Amino acid sequence: MRKTPLLRMRPVVLSLLVMVLLALAWLPTGNFLPGERTNKPQLHVNYIAANGPSLLDDVLFDLQQRIEQRHEWRLVESKQDYAWQLDINVSLAEQMVIHGVLIAPLNEAGSATPHVQRFKIQGPQDAVGALPEQFVKVLIDLIENAENYRASL
Incomplete structure (x- = not known):
């Protein structure tokens, strides 16, 4: 008896069907809010520098680079209810002072x-x-401690 070519393709078709179903199972359903799409805390940063020497701009640039390179959180472009708000103010008097205001x-x-x-x-x-x-x-310690406390509730 001769086998039909369609029957020989059955295992391939079944395995492709299973792979498509698995791929569909991993897709997000779309009913997550933007703050729930990641387990990482999200952070919006606002940089403020007083008028003064270029040293202040250098410190702000250093801060910006260090914050952007961290993997503990995700940065968002605008203020959102689900994101941490950080205002950084750099000033120079007798000493260099970096003020931070972190809003949960x-x-x-x-x-x-x-x-x-x-x-x-x-x-x-x-x-x-x-x-x-x-x-x-x-900053890392403050956010991690708050997130761990919130997760333990």
């Missing part, structure tokens, strides 16, 4: 007042290279 995202319970954390890193002008690094370390 609004939670699902709809709290009217967001949680705000203020911190600053300061040091002499000779230590300008180390200040952005310390600022980012503090």
Whole structure:
């Protein structure tokens, strides 16, 4: 008896069908909010520099590069309710001062007042290279601790 060519293709067709079904199972369903599409915290950063020497611009650029290179969070372009808000202000008086204001995202319970954390890193002008690094370390700790606390609730 002679086999028909269609019967010989049955295993190939079945395996292709299974692969298509598996691929469809991995696609997102589309009913996630933008804040739920990732497990990483999302961060919006606003940089503010006082008028002064170019040293302030260099520090802001260093901060921007360090924050953009971190993998702990995802940066968003505009302020959103689901994203952390960070305002960075760099000033120079007797010492270099980097002020940070971190506003937590609004939670699902709809709290009217967001949680705000203020911190600053300061040091002499000779230590300008180390200040952005310390600022980012503090920022990482604040966000990770808050996210871990929120996950434990």
